[in-house]
Amino acid sequence: MSRFFNSSVVRCLIVVVALVSAGFLQAAQQKRPNVVIIMTDNHGEWTLGCYGNKDIKTPHIDQLAQEGTLFTRAFANNAVCSPTRATFLTGLMPCQHGVHCYLRPRIQTGPDSYNTLEEFQTIPQILHDAGYVCGLSGKWHLGDNLYPQEGFSYWITKPHGASSGFYDQEVIEDEKIHKEPTYLTDLWTQHGIKFIKQNQDKPFFLFLAYNGPYGLGSAMKEPIKNRFKEEYEQLTFPSFPREKAQPWNFNYGDWIGDLGIIRKYAAEVSGVDDGVGQIMQTLKELGLRENTLVIFTADQGLSGGHSGYWGMGDHTRPLTAFDWTLTIPLIFSQPGQIVEGARQKMMVANYDVYPTLLNYLGLEDKIPAKPARPGRNFAPVLKGKQIPWKEEVFYEFENVRAVRTPEWKFIERYHESPNELYHLTQDSKEHNNLIDDAQYKQKKDELKQELDQFFARYADPKWDIWNGGQSKTVLMTQKLFPKTYLYLPEQKKK
Template sequence: MKKITLIFLIFSGILQAQQKPNIIFILTDDQSYDLLGCTGNAIVQTPHIDKLANNGTLFTNAHVTSAICTPSRISILLSQYERKHGVNFNSGTSVSDTAWKNSYPVIMRNNGYYTGWIGKNHAPIGKGGYNSELMEKSFDYWYAGHGHLGFYPKDNHDIFNDAIAFTQPEIINEGVDEFLDPNARKLKGALHFLEERPSDKPFMLSINFNLPHGASTSTMKQKDSDDTIYKTLYRDLEIPLHKNYIAKADIKTPKLPENLLHVEDRQTGYNYVDTPKDLKERYIRELQAMTGIDRLVGNLTAKLKALKLHKNTIIIFTSDHGLFGGQQGLGGKALCYEQTTHVPIIIFNPNTPKKNRGKKK
């Protein structure tokens, strides 16, 4: 079953349930299938996401239909193929107001859900796209930036200026300012959403990362203010090259025409795959980003339990597409080979019978 259809059917089925569960939908960016412990990565530390898979269902053969951010994310929002919605990264088009009414956030809100959108938005919605403000007005809780966030979102989006943290996963995570005073002001973020949501409504929270996307990992600087995760983790390990990796200098007879390799017209942004040294550095950053994201998932599940919401909250985790890591000498995405279309989908439903948990589909 195609990913976009699967996710939309999940949301539709939820609306038909007698007792409406809460839903948290976590979407990463440029995350290949093999960047989790539960999908076979022996290096990355993702214990909290792995726990979701072990207690839920891991879909091992899920594929996106457009291996690039904007069309893939709109496909998820609308449950439509790119050829239907017609919005691509460089198309200059946006989702119409009429089409947006059939998106999962609008449908959920119209059915009594308190809705939130946190992190990155890379879907132009309404006349004028990102400037229409239709996206912002469609949610009860909005804490996001249009386009790329960078690893340090305050550098790119004013909405994050009041955050205590500086790095992307931690800004998206924030809630009570426990670092300074448990009784101090509450910061915006995923934990804040859970703390402040109305208790008389079910909620639907969409958390959207701009990681481990190259536009964010390229800006990681190992600042003094960065968590140890982003400075030293994985740097003492021998990092293997991806299977079928080939350096650009070693390609004697290209198997694909050069103009095809520039299908994104942004291919140079992924030219770190050209040499083993640069690729290993970027791969370490991707691993670090995944561990940062995993920590947020752990904080979310702990907060749900503290608020006694854990028995009625479904968590869905996936990525908008995968990424080439130098396999056959390729970098970037957009070319719809399995490396770029294959993504994990994890669905954790606390009400699933124990005998059906930990399944792989």
């Protein structure tokens, strides 16, 4: 009798412990917030009201900034889409992930296409493995676009990276390419909302990757068709500098001051803002806002006439690392968890987001030990804490590498001149190159040493094109790298 009683008690205790443990696990999963990352394309932070713009209407992004922490000095580590997106999702530099330039069509669709991030633990893959449902709505531009990648189960994207327009464009949906009549900015928003509603009862990760405002090519020649047309066609937008075009402009110097281009870019910025407003409203209506971390950022910046340039660092010759191609918006917001209305002046880079996000979510143990990542965790700052922080960021774009501090920038070129040194506090437009000024030799040497040590520590020989490594992309400066060839996975070579 007593043995039966004791064994029954033991069995009951085992069941109770199992139920309690399952309850704790479920509670832990419920406490982990949903994640919405909103990324724009070729988008300078200077276009947003929360960053000081008085011309372009961005009330919803401005409200997001009021509800969270805005970083006033956030930087991209490259000038073009594929490398910056690869860095954002992996926390690695181009010399570590191998994506050195924007992907051409060959790698995106067709028999040679492949996912350029397949060997890495990316943000979406880690979140998928942690129980999140992951959805992409918008631009991918990282290879094998036809099929869902990296743990995404919801997948609508573009078959290519460049944007020739926002209307009647090709879209990939259900693993098929079709022409889409809907305004693409609205399309990405609509699918973002659909994904949220479908997964409101589960932990979800939405990567809402707009292909606007873009600012380049035929997309800017397309007439304004969104709701800002009538208003913006009457405005002159003085926030776009009318400066003399500098000699290094290659593609777009004659766009500086062009009101048609300016108005179109401004309208596309405001179109994205409308989408952000709809996403935020959906989260609130579904009661999800408090349990959703929202990050707003861009892949890289864009000059709208600043310092006498239009475009990014690939629209100059030589390729460049000026601030107008590096600076991006960066906002983190979750009510009750992240300091609201804060403006952080610390210098952060896109490669810092990877460790910060995973630490914020309690998934820091999922960050791989190898390859070593250059990113730093600033999650405590989002909670209002102070942490030690070295004020410097690094940049790598094919044959251009740079280090930037609050006061200085040193730029080095591989097999090309000139190298550059700028005293940013005295020369914010970066027009006065001090590289040959003997007065600043010590500073140049110090910064060069910082740059060399950084890449010596982090570069992977396989992808370090400065030392004979390969590239997953065609290089704009291929003639400078005769030993570098386009990498294709073995199965694609057969």
